[in-house]
Amino acid sequence: AQERYASIRDRKTETQDGKEISLVMNAGLMADLPSLDSSGAEGVGLFRTELQFLVRNQMPKRSELVSLYSRVLDAAHGKRVVFRTLDIGSDKVLPYMKPTDEPNPALGWRAIRVGLDKPGVMRMQLQALIRAANGRPLTIMFPFVAQAEEYHMARAEVDKTIAREKRLGHVLPESLEIGAMLETPSLAFAPQKFFDDVGFLSIGGNDLKQFFFAADRENERVRRRYDTLNVSFLSLIERIVERCAISGTPLSFCGEDAGRPIEALCLAAMGIRTLSMRPASIGPVKSLLLRSNLDDLRKIITDARHRGEQSVRPAVMEWLKQQS
Numbered sequence: 051a052q053e054r055y056a057s058i059r060d061r062k063t064e065t066q067d068g069k070e071i072s073l074v075m076n077a078g079l080m081a082d083l084p085s086l087d088s089s090g091a092e093g094v095g096l097f098r099t100e101l102q103f104l105v106r107n108q109m110p111k112r113s114e115l116v117s118l119y120s121r122v123l124d125a126a127h128g129k130r131v132v133f134r135t136l137d138i139g140s141d142k143v144l145p146y147m148k149p150t151d152e153p154n155p156a157l158g159w160r161a162i163r164v165g166l167d168k169p170g171v172m173r174m175q176l177q178a179l180i181r182a183a184n185g186r187p188l189t190i191m192f193p194f195v196a197q198a199e200e201y202h203m204a205r206a207e208v209d210k211t212i213a214r215e216k217r218l219g220h221v222l223p224e225s226l227e228i229g230a231m232l233e234t235p236s237l238a239f240a241p242q243k244f245f246d247d248v249g250f251l252s253i254g255g256n257d258l259k260q261f262f263f264a265a266d267r268e269n270e271r272v273r274r275r276y277d278t279l280n281v282s283f284l285s286l287i288e289r290i291v292e293r294c295a296i297s298g299t300p301l302s303f304c305g306e307d308a309g310r311p312i313e314a315l316c317l318a319a320m321g322i323r324t325l326s327m328r329p330a331s332i333g334p335v336k337s338l339l340l341r342s343n344l345d346d347l348r349k350i351i352t353d354a355r356h357r358g359e360q361s362v363r364p365a366v367m368e369w370l371k372q373q374s
């Protein structure tokens with residue numbers, strides 16, 4: 051399928067009205083890295099580090115992590131890689147960790163909550179990332195941040211780790227970007243100061259949508275019930291885009307919707323300029339973006355919202371039909 055898009059692979063993604071969109075890819079294994087070149091992705095917008103912890107029956111050693119992260123950076127040939135710290139709990143249970151019996155795991159002790167309460171593993175991971183960078187630029191993203199304080203505590207762990215690595219004589223990263231995933235509605239309403247402080251934000255649409263509509267992403271009965279192009283969800287996205295614009299905070303969207311051409315197009319029309327998706331989606335998403343005028347689409351979306359429609363999808367589909 052990627053052959054079909056080979057002719058546009060090396061083209062930058064500029065829409066008909068001259069807006070540049072950066073298309074990056076999601077990854078989680080070394081085996082994903084060759085897709086950087088074959089898909090034309092500009093970088094790795096989300097490297098899910100938990101897969102490495104999930105595929106084995108004991109905690110990986112720090113040296114193993116250093117070697118893996120270092121090989122990932124080698125394979126990226128200088129393209130930016132956003133490493134997301136361990137996102138476990140909920141649907142991702144480590145076989146060698148004592149299971150916690152929680153009535154609602156998705157709302158439970160997971161991701162950064164575990165990282166902050168039991169910082170040993172997070173510290174090991176941060177050390178491994180710094181050593182793997184070995185003087186190269188490093189980008190770290192914390193998952194499931196629900197309030198600013200969690201980001202600040204995680205950030206303090208990074209600072210402490212940097213200081214320790216320096217004392218131990220390790221080479222520090224040439225530059226360090228620290229960001230957070232915005233995947234709980236609460237973070238969209240954090241004080242503006244948080245948006246000033248955070249290095250960058252990436253909307254985790256899978257979780258954000260699950261919590262916004264209170265609809266389990268794992269539950270077939272409800273997960274498709276609410277449209278991503280629902281006007282309430284788009285209002286939330288609009289608000290996040292506006293708040294990031296005020297503070298100049300770089301914003302991206304990862305999560306499956308970034309790889310669905312129509313959803314991706316609407317996200318771009320709402321002002322998202324970086325989309326991270328599985329490599330196979332880059333071609334189809336790019337192809338549609340290249341053909342589209344985002345200003346025109348934004349007007350279609352605004353009109354549908356004013357008419358009081360529940361989802362802008364019918365209006366968007368009609369507009370797309372007229373384009374072709």
Ligand code: PEP
Nearest residue numbers: 233254255256257304305
């Ligand atoms: C998300 O929640 O949208 C996301 C990208 O992270 P994950 O799917 O790994 O929870």
Ligand code: MG
Nearest residue numbers: 233254256257
């Ligand atoms: Mg998530």
